[in-house]
Amino acid sequence: MRLLVLGGTHFLGRHVVTAALERGHDVATFTRGVSGAPPEGARALHGDRDDPDALPAALDGWAPDLVVDTSCQTRVAARNAAGVLGEARGYAFVSSLNAYAAWPPGPIGPEDGEPTWTTDDDEYGPNKAFAEREIGAALGDRFLTARAGLIVGPHDPIHRLGWWLDRIARGGPVVVPDALDQPIALIDARDLAGWLVEMAEQGRGGAVNATGPVGMTTLGGLLETCREVTGGAAEWVPVPEPDLLEAGVEPWVHLPLWLPSDVAPTAWDVDTARARAWGLPSRAVVESVADTWAWQQANPRPRVPPHRQAPGLPPELEATLLASR
Ligand SMILES: NC(=O)c1ccc[n+]([C@@H]2O[C@H](COP(=O)([O-])OP(=O)(O)OC[C@H]3O[C@@H](n4cnc5c(N)ncnc54)[C@H](OP(=O)(O)O)[C@@H]3O)[C@@H](O)[C@H]2O)c1
Known part of the structure:
Protein backbone atom coordinates (compact mmCIF):
# COMPACT_ATOMS: atom_id res chain seq x y z
CA MET A 1 0.00 0.00 0.00
CA VAL A 152 15.43 4.93 22.95
CA GLY A 153 17.51 3.15 20.33
CA PRO A 154 19.91 3.72 17.45
CA HIS A 155 19.66 7.15 15.72
CA ASP A 156 18.43 8.81 18.95
CA PRO A 157 19.34 12.48 18.49
CA ILE A 158 18.40 13.49 22.04
CA HIS A 159 21.38 11.67 23.54
CA ARG A 160 20.14 11.06 27.07
CA LEU A 161 20.94 7.36 27.19
CA GLY A 162 23.80 8.17 24.82
CA TRP A 163 25.38 10.58 27.30
CA TRP A 164 25.35 7.92 30.02
CA LEU A 165 26.92 5.41 27.64
CA ASP A 166 29.74 7.82 26.77
CA ARG A 167 30.32 8.81 30.39
CA ILE A 168 30.29 5.26 31.75
CA ALA A 169 32.54 4.03 28.94
CA ARG A 170 35.11 6.68 29.96
CA GLY A 171 35.28 4.99 33.37
CA GLY A 172 36.46 6.33 36.72
CA PRO A 173 34.15 7.70 39.42
CA VAL A 174 30.73 8.54 37.96
CA VAL A 175 28.23 10.72 39.82
CA VAL A 176 24.89 8.95 40.00
CA PRO A 177 21.77 9.91 41.92
CA ASP A 178 21.40 8.10 45.21
CA ALA A 179 18.07 6.82 43.86
CA LEU A 180 19.11 3.96 41.64
CA ASP A 181 16.04 1.99 42.58
CA GLN A 182 13.69 4.47 40.93
CA PRO A 183 11.60 2.71 38.29
CA ILE A 184 11.90 3.59 34.62
CA ALA A 185 10.13 2.38 31.50
CA LEU A 186 11.22 2.83 27.93
CA THR A 211 5.75 2.39 26.40
CA GLY A 212 7.29 -0.60 28.11
CA PRO A 213 5.60 -2.42 30.99
CA VAL A 214 5.76 -1.24 34.59
CA GLY A 215 8.70 -2.84 36.36
CA MET A 216 10.80 -3.40 33.22
CA THR A 217 13.85 -1.82 34.84
CA THR A 218 15.14 0.82 37.23
CA LEU A 219 17.52 3.71 36.74
CA GLY A 220 20.20 1.61 38.43
CA GLY A 221 19.40 -1.38 36.22
CA LEU A 222 19.71 0.75 33.11
CA LEU A 223 23.05 2.26 34.20
CA GLU A 224 24.33 -1.20 35.14
CA THR A 225 23.42 -2.37 31.64
CA CYS A 226 25.36 0.60 30.22
CA ARG A 227 28.37 -0.48 32.30
CA GLU A 228 28.12 -4.07 31.04
CA VAL A 229 27.65 -3.07 27.42
CA THR A 230 30.48 -0.54 27.30
CA GLY A 231 32.83 -2.68 29.39
CA GLY A 232 33.63 0.55 31.25
CA ALA A 233 35.41 0.33 34.60
CA ALA A 234 33.15 3.01 36.04
CA GLU A 235 32.49 3.25 39.76
CA TRP A 236 29.23 4.73 40.95
CA VAL A 237 29.47 7.69 43.33
CA PRO A 238 25.90 8.02 44.65
CA VAL A 239 24.93 11.57 45.64
CA PRO A 240 21.71 12.28 47.61
CA GLU A 241 19.06 14.40 45.93
CA PRO A 242 19.36 17.44 48.28
CA ASP A 243 23.11 17.67 47.54
CA LEU A 244 22.53 17.36 43.81
CA LEU A 245 19.87 20.07 43.82
CA GLU A 246 21.95 22.37 46.03
CA ALA A 247 24.86 22.05 43.62
CA GLY A 248 22.57 23.12 40.75
CA VAL A 249 22.08 19.73 39.11
CA GLU A 250 18.94 19.79 36.98
CA PRO A 251 17.03 16.51 37.08
CA TRP A 252 16.52 14.84 33.65
CA VAL A 253 18.98 17.27 32.01
CA HIS A 254 22.30 17.19 33.88
CA LEU A 255 21.77 13.62 35.04
CA PRO A 256 19.67 12.41 32.14
CA LEU A 257 16.72 10.12 32.93
CA TRP A 258 16.91 10.93 36.66
CA LEU A 259 13.67 12.28 38.11
CA PRO A 260 13.31 13.99 41.49
CA SER A 261 11.68 12.04 44.30
CA ASP A 262 8.32 13.87 44.03
CA VAL A 263 7.87 12.62 40.45
CA ALA A 264 9.92 9.42 40.19
CA PRO A 265 7.65 6.94 42.00
CA THR A 266 4.65 7.58 39.71
CA ALA A 267 6.02 8.90 36.40
CA TRP A 268 6.58 5.46 34.91
CA ASP A 269 3.55 3.92 36.57
CA VAL A 270 1.68 3.91 33.27
CA ASP A 271 -0.99 1.36 32.41
CA THR A 272 0.09 -0.40 29.23
CA ALA A 273 -2.45 -3.23 29.22
CA ARG A 274 -3.92 -1.99 25.93
CA ALA A 275 -0.51 -1.67 24.28
CA ARG A 276 0.32 -5.22 25.33
CA ALA A 277 -3.10 -6.51 24.16
CA TRP A 278 -2.59 -4.77 20.80
CA GLY A 279 0.82 -6.36 20.39
CA LEU A 280 3.29 -3.52 21.11
CA PRO A 281 6.56 -5.42 21.64
CA SER A 282 9.08 -4.54 24.31
CA ARG A 283 12.50 -5.99 23.60
CA ALA A 284 15.07 -6.63 26.32
CA VAL A 285 16.65 -3.44 27.67
CA VAL A 286 20.13 -4.86 27.07
CA GLU A 287 19.41 -5.12 23.34
CA SER A 288 18.34 -1.48 23.10
CA VAL A 289 21.37 -0.34 25.07
CA ALA A 290 23.85 -2.50 23.14
CA ASP A 291 22.48 -1.43 19.75
CA THR A 292 22.47 2.25 20.75
CA TRP A 293 26.11 1.90 21.86
CA ALA A 294 27.08 0.15 18.62
CA TRP A 295 25.38 2.87 16.55
CA GLN A 296 26.91 5.62 18.66
CA GLN A 297 30.43 4.30 18.19
CA ALA A 298 30.03 4.27 14.44
CA ASN A 299 28.49 7.75 14.14
CA PRO A 300 29.24 11.33 15.17
CA ARG A 301 27.48 12.56 18.30
CA PRO A 302 24.19 14.31 17.49
CA ARG A 303 24.19 18.08 17.16
CA VAL A 304 21.92 19.54 19.84
CA PRO A 305 19.39 21.96 18.33
CA PRO A 306 19.74 25.55 19.61
CA HIS A 307 16.41 25.43 21.53
CA ARG A 308 17.49 22.37 23.55
CA GLN A 309 19.92 22.13 26.47
CA ALA A 310 22.59 19.49 25.86
CA PRO A 311 22.05 16.56 28.24
CA GLY A 312 24.77 15.58 30.65
CA LEU A 313 26.68 16.75 33.70
CA PRO A 314 28.98 19.69 32.89
CA PRO A 315 32.58 18.65 33.80
CA GLU A 316 33.01 21.46 36.36
CA LEU A 317 29.82 20.41 38.16
CA GLU A 318 30.96 16.79 38.13
CA ALA A 319 34.35 17.83 39.58
CA THR A 320 32.66 19.85 42.35
CA LEU A 321 30.38 16.97 43.27
CA LEU A 322 33.20 14.42 43.28
CA ALA A 323 35.42 16.68 45.37
CA SER A 324 32.68 16.99 48.00
CA ARG A 325 32.37 13.20 48.50
N1 LIG B 1 12.08 11.04 22.01
C1 LIG B 1 11.21 10.71 22.93
O1 LIG B 1 11.56 10.16 23.99
C2 LIG B 1 9.73 11.00 22.68
C3 LIG B 1 8.82 10.72 23.70
C4 LIG B 1 7.46 10.89 23.44
C5 LIG B 1 7.03 11.33 22.20
N2 LIG B 1 7.95 11.63 21.24
C6 LIG B 1 7.44 12.05 19.93
O2 LIG B 1 7.94 11.10 19.02
C7 LIG B 1 8.09 11.68 17.74
C8 LIG B 1 9.46 11.23 17.32
O3 LIG B 1 10.14 12.14 16.53
P1 LIG B 1 11.43 11.78 15.72
O4 LIG B 1 12.28 13.00 15.74
O5 LIG B 1 12.01 10.55 16.20
O6 LIG B 1 10.75 11.58 14.30
P2 LIG B 1 11.38 11.60 12.85
O7 LIG B 1 10.24 11.55 11.90
O8 LIG B 1 12.44 10.60 12.73
O9 LIG B 1 12.04 13.07 12.82
C9 LIG B 1 11.27 14.24 12.83
C10 LIG B 1 10.99 14.62 11.38
O10 LIG B 1 10.16 15.73 11.28
C11 LIG B 1 10.57 16.50 10.16
N3 LIG B 1 10.04 17.84 10.38
C12 LIG B 1 10.31 18.66 11.43
N4 LIG B 1 9.62 19.81 11.29
C13 LIG B 1 8.91 19.70 10.12
C14 LIG B 1 8.02 20.57 9.43
N5 LIG B 1 7.70 21.79 9.90
N6 LIG B 1 7.47 20.14 8.27
C15 LIG B 1 7.79 18.92 7.76
N7 LIG B 1 8.62 18.04 8.38
C16 LIG B 1 9.18 18.44 9.55
C17 LIG B 1 12.09 16.38 10.21
O11 LIG B 1 12.70 16.59 8.96
P3 LIG B 1 13.20 18.07 8.53
O12 LIG B 1 13.94 18.63 9.70
O13 LIG B 1 14.08 17.81 7.34
O14 LIG B 1 11.97 18.83 8.20
C18 LIG B 1 12.26 14.91 10.61
O15 LIG B 1 12.24 14.06 9.49
C19 LIG B 1 7.84 13.16 17.90
O16 LIG B 1 6.51 13.43 17.49
C20 LIG B 1 7.94 13.38 19.41
O17 LIG B 1 7.11 14.42 19.86
C21 LIG B 1 9.28 11.47 21.45
Missing part, protein backbone atom coordinates in the same frame (compact mmCIF):
# COMPACT_ATOMS: atom_id res chain seq x y z
CA ARG A 2 1.02 3.63 -0.32
CA LEU A 3 2.31 4.64 3.07
CA LEU A 4 3.17 8.24 3.90
CA VAL A 5 5.47 9.00 6.80
CA LEU A 6 5.11 12.56 8.04
CA GLY A 7 8.70 12.79 9.24
CA GLY A 8 10.98 9.87 8.59
CA THR A 9 14.54 11.16 8.37
CA HIS A 10 15.66 11.45 11.96
CA PHE A 11 14.95 8.82 14.61
CA LEU A 12 11.59 7.13 15.17
CA GLY A 13 10.38 8.11 11.71
CA ARG A 14 13.48 6.62 10.15
CA HIS A 15 12.68 3.27 11.78
CA VAL A 16 9.06 3.58 10.60
CA VAL A 17 10.31 3.95 7.02
CA THR A 18 12.54 0.89 7.36
CA ALA A 19 9.72 -1.19 8.85
CA ALA A 20 7.24 -0.09 6.18
CA LEU A 21 9.68 -0.91 3.36
CA GLU A 22 10.34 -4.32 4.92
CA ARG A 23 6.60 -4.93 4.95
CA GLY A 24 6.42 -4.22 1.23
CA HIS A 25 4.82 -0.78 1.23
CA ASP A 26 5.37 1.94 -1.32
CA VAL A 27 6.77 4.55 1.09
CA ALA A 28 7.06 8.33 0.84
CA THR A 29 8.33 10.70 3.50
CA PHE A 30 7.34 14.34 3.87
CA THR A 31 9.89 16.61 5.56
CA ARG A 32 11.45 20.04 5.03
CA GLY A 33 14.64 18.33 3.90
CA VAL A 34 16.85 19.89 6.58
CA SER A 35 17.39 16.79 8.75
CA GLY A 36 18.79 14.66 5.97
CA ALA A 37 17.35 11.98 3.71
CA PRO A 38 15.13 9.00 4.55
CA PRO A 39 16.47 5.44 4.30
CA GLU A 40 17.02 4.25 0.75
CA GLY A 41 13.92 2.95 -0.97
CA ALA A 42 11.53 5.70 0.18
CA ARG A 43 10.63 8.64 -2.00
CA ALA A 44 11.50 11.92 -0.30
CA LEU A 45 8.81 14.60 -0.62
CA HIS A 46 9.63 18.04 0.69
CA GLY A 47 7.72 20.89 2.26
CA ASP A 48 6.89 22.51 5.58
CA ARG A 49 3.84 20.94 7.20
CA ASP A 50 3.00 24.26 8.83
CA ASP A 51 2.28 25.57 5.33
CA PRO A 52 -1.25 24.49 4.26
CA ASP A 53 -0.31 24.29 0.57
CA ALA A 54 2.91 22.32 0.95
CA LEU A 55 1.61 18.79 1.52
CA PRO A 56 -0.95 18.76 -1.32
CA ALA A 57 1.70 20.21 -3.67
CA ALA A 58 4.27 17.59 -2.67
CA LEU A 59 1.82 14.68 -2.91
CA ASP A 60 0.74 15.90 -6.35
CA GLY A 61 -2.06 13.32 -6.61
CA TRP A 62 -0.17 10.48 -4.83
CA ALA A 63 -2.95 9.68 -2.32
CA PRO A 64 -1.62 7.61 0.60
CA ASP A 65 -3.59 4.63 1.89
CA LEU A 66 -1.80 4.74 5.23
CA VAL A 67 -0.15 7.49 7.27
CA VAL A 68 2.31 7.31 10.15
CA ASP A 69 2.78 10.76 11.66
CA THR A 70 5.96 11.18 13.70
CA SER A 71 6.56 14.90 13.13
CA CYS A 72 3.52 16.80 14.41
CA GLN A 73 4.54 19.52 16.89
CA THR A 74 2.21 22.42 16.13
CA ARG A 75 -1.53 23.04 15.96
CA VAL A 76 -1.33 24.35 12.44
CA ALA A 77 0.52 21.18 11.35
CA ALA A 78 -2.30 19.11 12.84
CA ARG A 79 -4.97 21.18 11.08
CA ASN A 80 -3.18 20.90 7.76
CA ALA A 81 -2.80 17.12 8.05
CA ALA A 82 -6.48 16.76 9.03
CA GLY A 83 -7.49 18.76 5.98
CA VAL A 84 -5.49 16.73 3.49
CA LEU A 85 -5.27 13.16 4.84
CA GLY A 86 -8.79 12.48 6.17
CA GLU A 87 -9.42 9.78 3.55
CA ALA A 88 -6.55 7.51 4.64
CA ARG A 89 -7.51 3.94 5.60
CA GLY A 90 -5.34 4.08 8.68
CA TYR A 91 -3.51 6.92 10.44
CA ALA A 92 -1.09 6.20 13.29
CA PHE A 93 -0.12 9.36 15.14
CA VAL A 94 2.81 9.70 17.53
CA SER A 95 1.69 11.60 20.59
CA SER A 96 3.22 11.64 24.05
CA LEU A 97 2.38 10.88 27.66
CA ASN A 98 2.64 14.67 27.94
CA ALA A 99 -0.78 14.83 26.23
CA TYR A 100 -2.20 13.82 29.63
CA ALA A 101 -2.95 16.75 31.93
CA ALA A 102 -1.78 14.59 34.88
CA TRP A 103 1.62 13.64 33.43
CA PRO A 104 4.09 14.16 34.83
CA PRO A 105 3.94 13.10 37.64
CA GLY A 106 1.24 10.53 36.78
CA PRO A 107 0.42 7.78 37.50
CA ILE A 108 -1.51 7.08 34.29
CA GLY A 109 -4.30 4.54 34.35
CA PRO A 110 -6.17 3.06 31.36
CA GLU A 111 -6.38 5.51 28.44
CA ASP A 112 -10.13 6.17 28.41
CA GLY A 113 -10.24 7.37 32.01
CA GLU A 114 -7.38 9.86 31.79
CA PRO A 115 -8.12 13.46 30.71
CA THR A 116 -5.83 15.08 28.15
CA TRP A 117 -5.03 18.79 27.93
CA THR A 118 -7.78 21.05 26.63
CA THR A 119 -6.04 24.41 27.15
CA ASP A 120 -4.94 26.74 24.33
CA ASP A 121 -1.35 27.00 25.58
CA ASP A 122 1.20 26.71 22.81
CA GLU A 123 3.11 24.00 24.66
CA TYR A 124 4.16 20.46 23.87
CA GLY A 125 1.50 18.49 25.80
CA PRO A 126 -1.50 20.70 24.96
CA ASN A 127 -0.40 20.82 21.30
CA LYS A 128 -0.20 17.02 21.10
CA ALA A 129 -3.64 16.72 22.74
CA PHE A 130 -5.07 19.25 20.27
CA ALA A 131 -3.53 17.36 17.34
CA GLU A 132 -5.11 14.12 18.58
CA ARG A 133 -8.55 15.78 18.61
CA GLU A 134 -8.10 17.60 15.30
CA ILE A 135 -6.77 14.72 13.22
CA GLY A 136 -8.94 12.23 15.13
CA ALA A 137 -12.07 14.20 14.11
CA ALA A 138 -11.09 13.87 10.43
CA LEU A 139 -10.30 10.13 10.57
CA GLY A 140 -12.74 8.83 13.19
CA ASP A 141 -12.10 5.23 14.19
CA ARG A 142 -9.24 4.90 11.67
CA PHE A 143 -7.11 7.19 13.86
CA LEU A 144 -4.72 5.71 16.40
CA THR A 145 -2.82 7.93 18.81
CA ALA A 146 0.22 6.34 20.42
CA ARG A 147 1.08 8.28 23.59
CA ALA A 148 4.74 7.46 23.69
CA GLY A 149 6.91 7.38 26.77
CA LEU A 150 10.70 7.53 26.69
CA ILE A 151 11.92 6.38 23.26
CA ILE A 187 10.29 1.82 24.43
CA ASP A 188 12.73 0.93 21.69
CA ALA A 189 12.10 3.06 18.59
CA ARG A 190 12.26 -0.06 16.42
CA ASP A 191 9.55 -1.83 18.44
CA LEU A 192 7.33 1.23 18.31
CA ALA A 193 7.99 1.83 14.61
CA GLY A 194 7.10 -1.65 13.35
CA TRP A 195 4.00 -1.72 15.51
CA LEU A 196 2.83 1.72 14.27
CA VAL A 197 2.99 0.42 10.71
CA GLU A 198 0.93 -2.64 11.68
CA MET A 199 -1.61 -0.48 13.50
CA ALA A 200 -2.01 1.73 10.41
CA GLU A 201 -2.36 -1.36 8.20
CA GLN A 202 -5.16 -2.62 10.43
CA GLY A 203 -6.84 0.80 10.47
CA ARG A 204 -6.84 0.46 14.24
CA GLY A 205 -8.38 3.40 16.13
CA GLY A 206 -8.11 4.68 19.68
CA ALA A 207 -5.60 5.96 22.20
CA VAL A 208 -2.84 3.80 23.56
CA ASN A 209 -0.09 4.32 26.12
CA ALA A 210 2.95 3.35 24.09
